[in-house]
Amino acid sequence: MAAPVSRIEQVSVFLENRPGRLVEMLKVLEDRGINILAMSLADAPDFGIVRMVLPDSRQGVEVLHEAGFTARSTEVLKVEVPHRPGGLVDTVALPLSRAGLNIEYIYASVDPAPGQAVVVVKVRDLDAAEKALAVG
Amino acid sequence: MYWNKEAETMPREKLESVQLLRLQETVKRAYQNVAFYRDALDRRGIKPDDIRSLSDVSQLPFTTKQDFRDTYPFGLVAVPMNRVVRIHASSGTTGKPVTAYYTQKDLDVWAELMARVMTAGELRKGDIIQNAYGYGLFTGGLGAHDGAQLVGAAVVPSSVGNSRRQILLIQDLGVTALACTPSYALIIGETGRELGTDLAKTSKLRVGFFGAEPCSEPMRKEIEDCLGLKALDIYGLTEILGPGVAHECMNQRGLHLAEDNFLVEVIDPETGRSLPPGQKGELVLTTLNKEAMPVLRYRTRDIVSLYPDTCPCGRTFVRMTKITGRTDDMLIVRGVNVFPSQIEDALLRVDGLEPHYQIVVDRDSHLDELEVWVEVSEDIFTDEIAPLETLELKVRKELESVLGIWTRVRLVEPGTLERSEGKAKRVIDRRDLGKR
Ligand SMILES: [Zn+2]
Numbered sequence: 001m002a003a004p005v006s007r008i009e010q011v012s013v014f015l016e017n018r019p020g021r022l023v024e025m026l027k028v029l030e031d032r033g034i035n036i037l038a039m040s041l042a043d044a045p046d047f048g049i050v051r052m053v054l055p056d057s058r059q060g061v062e063v064l065h066e067a068g069f070t071a072r073s074t075e076v077l078k079v080e081v082p083h084r085p086g087g088l089v090d091t092v093a094l095p096l097s098r099a100g101l102n103i104e105y106i107y108a109s110v111d112p113a114p115g116q117a118v119v120v121v122k123v124r125d126l127d128a129a130e131k132a133l134a135v136g
Numbered sequence: 137m138y139w140n141k142e143a144e145t146m147p148r149e150k151l152e153s154v155q156l157l158r159l160q161e162t163v164k165r166a167y168q169n170v171a172f173y174r175d176a177l178d179r180r181g182i183k184p185d186d187i188r189s190l191s192d193v194s195q196l197p198f199t200t201k202q203d204f205r206d207t208y209p210f211g212l213v214a215v216p217m218n219r220v221v222r223i224h225a226s227s228g229t230t231g232k233p234v235t236a237y238y239t240q241k242d243l244d245v246w247a248e249l250m251a252r253v254m255t256a257g258e259l260r261k262g263d264i265i266q267n268a269y270g271y272g273l274f275t276g277g278l279g280a281h282d283g284a285q286l287v288g289a290a291v292v293p294s295s296v297g298n299s300r301r302q303i304l305l306i307q308d309l310g311v312t313a314l315a316c317t318p319s320y321a322l323i324i325g326e327t328g329r330e331l332g333t334d335l336a337k338t339s340k341l342r343v344g345f346f347g348a349e350p351c352s353e354p355m356r357k358e359i360e361d362c363l364g365l366k367a368l369d370i371y372g373l374t375e376i377l378g379p380g381v382a383h384e385c386m387n388q389r390g391l392h393l394a395e396d397n398f399l400v401e402v403i404d405p406e407t408g409r410s411l412p413p414g415q416k417g418e419l420v421l422t423t424l425n426k427e428a429m430p431v432l433r434y435r436t437r438d439i440v441s442l443y444p445d446t447c448p449c450g451r452t453f454v455r456m457t458k459i460t461g462r463t464d465d466m467l468i469v470r471g472v473n474v475f476p477s478q479i480e481d482a483l484l485r486v487d488g489l490e491p492h493y494q495i496v497v498d499r500d501s502h503l504d505e506l507e508v509w510v511e512v513s514e515d516i517f518t519d520e521i522a523p524l525e526t527l528e529l530k531v532r533k534e535l536e537s538v539l540g541i542w543t544r545v546r547l548v549e550p551g552t553l554e555r556s557e558g559k560a561k562r563v564i565d566r567r568d569l570g571k572r
Contacts (some may be wrong), residue, residue, distance in 0.1 A: 016552070019529055047524065068552075074519045122520075
């Protein structure tokens with residue numbers, strides 16, 4: 001089943017594991033009135049990586065740099081999936097696995113339309129993934 | 137290029153006869169004028185006349201940093217105070233400072249030694265040298281200043297700090313040479329990058345004289361890359377003179393010790409016994425030509441070894457390796473000797489790290505833990521965990537192969553570890569905090 005898929009930029013931020021560091025980062029965004037559309041936190045024992053979708057990722061990276069954070073923007077896929085049991089399997093997981101593509105990570109957006117869910121998907125080969133998802 | 141060809145290329149045999157004469161004279165003057173040395177020699181039953189050959193130096197007692205403190209302020213001065221024209225002091229973080237005294241002749245000799253250092257780096261009249269060593273009590277600032285001025289170069293006495301202005305001056309004045317600590321050289325380069333200025337391309341810098349801190353080979357490379365100059369290592373210490381005791385020539389293979397002015401020994405720091413060339417040990421120096429404050433067998437606590445071969449530059453003075461550690465920086469972790477310089481070497485072999493690190497030693501239920509904090513370079517950071525974990529593993533393996541012990545590695549955000557503008561403070565030892 002084909003799903004609406006598009007390429008977007010996400011912002012990732014390197015965070016040391018120390019109390020308050022995440023709060024500091026969120027404050028920076030809050031102070032500039034930047035809303036977070038999707039977010040995930042991946043953590044290793046000593047550090048973490050925050051990945052976010054922001055309204056304007058270039059501005060987001062700039063603002064975070066100025067505040068002394070290590071931030072970078074990278075491309076990911078945004079996929080709209082039906083909000084029902086099996087929706088993610090049918091529209092994302094299955095097509096990618098059939099195409100022999102590994103999902104590096106996946107996280108959900110907070111602001112879907114009714115009856116929809118929006119997920120952010122990272123696959124090494126974005127072109128191939130985009131094709132596979134468009135075919136379904 | 138030599139400043140004083142006759143001295144710097146003197147045949148060994150002649151050099152040794154000069155050294156012996158000067159050693160005998162130095163011991164005699166120290167014995168006559170300094171109660172501290174007289175007492176020390178008397179306790180060992182040695183008279184100045186007992187020094188008949190250079191190897192007799194081993195009969196003399198050592199002088200330590202503690203002796204400087206105990207005799208503070210005037211206890212090691214060998215001339216009437218009205219002949220002293222300058223007094224320097226070490227930055228001593230705790231307790232009493234170490235003070236150093238100079239007659240006019242001492243200052244002239246010092247300037248000559250620094251002129252030799254700079255001429256070895258091909259600094260000459262017409263050059264503009266920015267002196268970013270701290271001016272003041274620290275010997276680095278005025279020591280480098282006087283040498284450069286004697287050579288005839290134009291000196292920009294910028295002192296340490298305010299990196300943006302340093303960069304501005306380097307560019308606007310067309311500065312060709314830089315003198316400062318190696319860590320400050322890196323700060324200047326880094327600040328340039330932050331400002332979007334590649335000093336390697338946009339400045340006329342050609343040579344740098346970096347000292348007062350150990351500078352490993354990879355650190356040197358980093359400095360040379362970001363500033364676009366040839367980085368020469370220079371060595372000196374307040375107790376003995378200041379900068380100018382030893383320096384590299386353009387071959388950058390070891391530091392020539394100014395042997396006409398200093399007698400050099402390398403000893404086993406545990407037993408005090410002299411070690412043959414090539415073996416790593418503590419550098420011990422005796423001044424041969426100082427009036428105000430002659431020093432016998434000073435234990436520098438710097439770990440070096442001497443090169444047994446001669447240098448193609450034609451200088452006959454012996455070369456020592458870069459400082460590979462300090463006897464007092466040496467950490468003993470789980471029974472293994474660890475020098476911070478080894479850690480630095482290992483870190484700089486790994487791509488994707490910034491040249492800033494912090495060593496933390498702690499004790500976790502009776503077992504020493506060595507933790508190395510290191511800054512991730514912005515370039516290697518992406519959105520994935522895996523490359524960072526691979527980096528962490530690579531660092532740990534490098535450290536283990538150099539140190540032979542397991543270490544913990546912690547990746548921290550770039551720009552978060554303390555930058556030092558003077559001597560870098562790299563080690564935090566938490567093991568004895570509980571005891572105090
Ligand atoms: Zn040489």
